[in-house]
Amino acid sequence: MSTLVLKFGGSVLTSESALQRAVSEVYRHVRDAHKVIAVVSAFKGQTDQLLRLAGAYTQASTSSATPHLLATGEMRAATLFAMACERSGIVTRFRSAYEIGLTADGEHLNANPTGVKPEVLQNDLQGVDLVVVPGYVAENAAGEPVLLGRGGSDLTAVYIAGALNIPVRLIKDVDAVYDADPATVGESAKPYEALSWAEATKIAFPVVQSKAMRYAADKGMTVEVAALTKGYETVLGAETKLRKTPTLKRRIRIAVMGAGGVGSKFLERCVEWSDLIEVDRILVRDASKRRDHPLAALFTSDARSFVRPDVDVFVDIGTGVSPSLELLEGFLKAGVSVTSANKQAVAAAGERLREAARASGAMLTYSASVGGGAPVIEALKRAVKYNRIKGFSGVLNGTSNFVIDQVESGKTFDAAMDEARRLGFAEPDSTADLDGTDVGAKLKLLRDIAFPGETPKHIEVGQITEDSLVIPEGKGLRYVARCYRTDNGLEASMKLEVLDANHYLVGARGEQNRAIIELENGETWYVTGKGAGAWPTSEALLADVLQIAREQKLKPDLA
Numbered sequence: 001m002s003t004l005v006l007k008f009g010g011s012v013l014t015s016e017s018a019l020q021r022a023v024s025e026v027y028r029h030v031r032d033a034h035k036v037i038a039v040v041s042a043f044k045g046q047t048d049q050l051l052r053l054a055g056a057y058t059q060a061s062t063s064s065a066t067p068h069l070l071a072t073g074e075m076r077a078a079t080l081f082a083m084a085c086e087r088s089g090i091v092t093r094f095r096s097a098y099e100i101g102l103t104a105d106g107e108h109l110n111a112n113p114t115g116v117k118p119e120v121l122q123n124d125l126q127g128v129d130l131v132v133v134p135g136y137v138a139e140n141a142a143g144e145p146v147l148l149g150r151g152g153s154d155l156t157a158v159y160i161a162g163a164l165n166i167p168v169r170l171i172k173d174v175d176a177v178y179d180a181d182p183a184t185v186g187e188s189a190k191p192y193e194a195l196s197w198a199e200a201t202k203i204a205f206p207v208v209q210s211k212a213m214r215y216a217a218d219k220g221m222t223v224e225v226a227a228l229t230k231g232y233e234t235v236l237g238a239e240t241k242l243r244k245t246p247t248l249k250r251r252i253r254i255a256v257m258g259a260g261g262v263g264s265k266f267l268e269r270c271v272e273w274s275d276l277i278e279v280d281r282i283l284v285r286d287a288s289k290r291r292d293h294p295l296a297a298l299f300t301s302d303a304r305s306f307v308r309p310d311v312d313v314f315v316d317i318g319t320g321v322s323p324s325l326e327l328l329e330g331f332l333k334a335g336v337s338v339t340s341a342n343k344q345a346v347a348a349a350g351e352r353l354r355e356a357a358r359a360s361g362a363m364l365t366y367s368a369s370v371g372g373g374a375p376v377i378e379a380l381k382r383a384v385k386y387n388r389i390k391g392f393s394g395v396l397n398g399t400s401n402f403v404i405d406q407v408e409s410g411k412t413f414d415a416a417m418d419e420a421r422r423l424g425f426a427e428p429d430s431t432a433d434l435d436g437t438d439v440g441a442k443l444k445l446l447r448d449i450a451f452p453g454e455t456p457k458h459i460e461v462g463q464i465t466e467d468s469l470v471i472p473e474g475k476g477l478r479y480v481a482r483c484y485r486t487d488n489g490l491e492a493s494m495k496l497e498v499l500d501a502n503h504y505l506v507g508a509r510g511e512q513n514r515a516i517i518e519l520e521n522g523e524t525w526y527v528t529g530k531g532a533g534a535w536p537t538s539e540a541l542l543a544d545v546l547q548i549a550r551e552q553k554l555k556p557d558l559a
Helices: 015-029 048-056 067-086 117-126 152-164 182-188 196-202 210-219 259-274 324-333 343-346 350-360 374-386 396-407 413-422 437-450 536-549
Strands: 002-008 036-041 091-096 101-107 110-114 130-134 138-141 145-147 166-170 190-195 221-226 234-236 254-255 278-282 312-316 337-340 389-396 457-460 475-485 490-501 514-521 524-530
Touching: 002 015, 002 152, 015 067, 015 259, 036 117, 036 152, 048 067, 067 091, 067 130, 067 138, 067 145, 101 138, 101 145, 110 145, 110 234, 117 130, 117 152, 138 413, 145 259, 152 166, 152 210, 190 196, 196 210, 210 221, 234 374, 254 259, 254 536, 259 278, 312 324, 312 536, 324 337, 324 343, 324 350, 337 536, 343 350, 343 437, 350 437, 374 389, 374 437, 374 514, 374 524, 389 437, 396 413, 396 475, 396 514, 413 437, 437 457, 437 475, 437 490, 437 524, 524 536
Parallel strands: 002 036, 002 166, 036 130, 091 130, 166 221, 190 234, 254 278, 254 312, 312 337, 457 490
Antiparallel strands: 101 110, 138 145, 221 234, 389 475, 389 514, 475 490, 514 524
16 A cells, blocks of 8 residues: 555635545545545634734744644644544544654744654554644754744645655645636636646745745655545646646536435535535435425435436435335436445346446446445455455444444443444344344455355355354454355355454454455455444445546536
């Protein structure tokens, strides 16, 4: 896995409500097999507000207390961002500037970085997918906080990337550096695909901090400037050229089935992305209910006329095989891309759906159906593309995992199930989580990716009951799905297994999912993330929708 630095400034983090959009950008890169260091600025206007507050008490520009006060803006935004990432299932660690050894010298409000401890970040990324650090803040030789100047989070990001010799991408509220201000001249402004440092230092400010550009130019680095979710960027430090690739000028239009726990959270996320996503219609069991829902005007119960080619993506958040399967196949045949969180429907007729997608050129995605926020499907697809897979194993049901942990902590089986339902990790009828039905569908989806066209002669299936949750002292108990290629063909199982206490799969706590992918070249890949709950599942669905928007050549308009 590669590592990159992502920087989120106040132009993107306009308020707390904008945090989750930035989380989606991180998740996009994590599921594409990147480890991420996120450098986070204060929310928009927060630094100015704190400066005014300081000025009400003293001469802020000379007070040694001012950097302490201004640093609280960065600390608040960065810690909340780390928590939001954890909520969406990303395995995250927060680090302060002090903890990563970020030092600087010079004026208290306009210092320059002099050192960082790369080993701290590198060690963290051995166990997590994301490290969040506050930008703009460092420590001088006297142990005092100092600031890196206005826009200093750009400098923090570039400096860390240079120290670790990894790429850096500055996320801005514009999708490129332009030859003129688009807000002033409109569509006549031309975006750059790349800019030499000689040109960039003249025209890229104030989009990028001047000190950050000078530092990167002196070090011979390249720096990407991009907006959230985009599949393109302006590369600073390369040969100057304008971008010729046209960009989508309209929102991606979607139809959604389901407005329950996960569905409501996904629809809430779509409202956050209303500048990029337009919800056209929502299929529910009874459109007369929940009229207080913000999108209730879009509710319909008419499944027969729901499939129409006037949208770009169909989002399936249904349960059970029908009507999800019929709708998925209908939209694919109509040339509409789909994403599904319904593992039962996709597992029931995966090849049929893939054939419909191939015939129409639409995309079939179902990342949310396995692993929630743990990108198991993406990892398997990468493994198949570049290697031959020996086998995989995983803890794939967050509900059963949560219940096992609760029982281990001393709760009764019934109390553990009640708690899982209360927290939204289990449905009122949790039979599928306990008898292997849920894991069986997920195992089939993963099998079809890892070993297409191959079928195990027999699959050993175990159930989770109150009597079966016996955990030997010093060991760990997990419900594990396995599938491996052997001399006798594929061998598969899904059952409770007693494992060593330090086994990687035992480390999956609560609703977390984990998977191990073993390749025939001797490599072993590890995947982890939250596997249950509305936040991780809706994040995976949203990631699929935004991926389709990036990768598909959407029609300029729809009939």
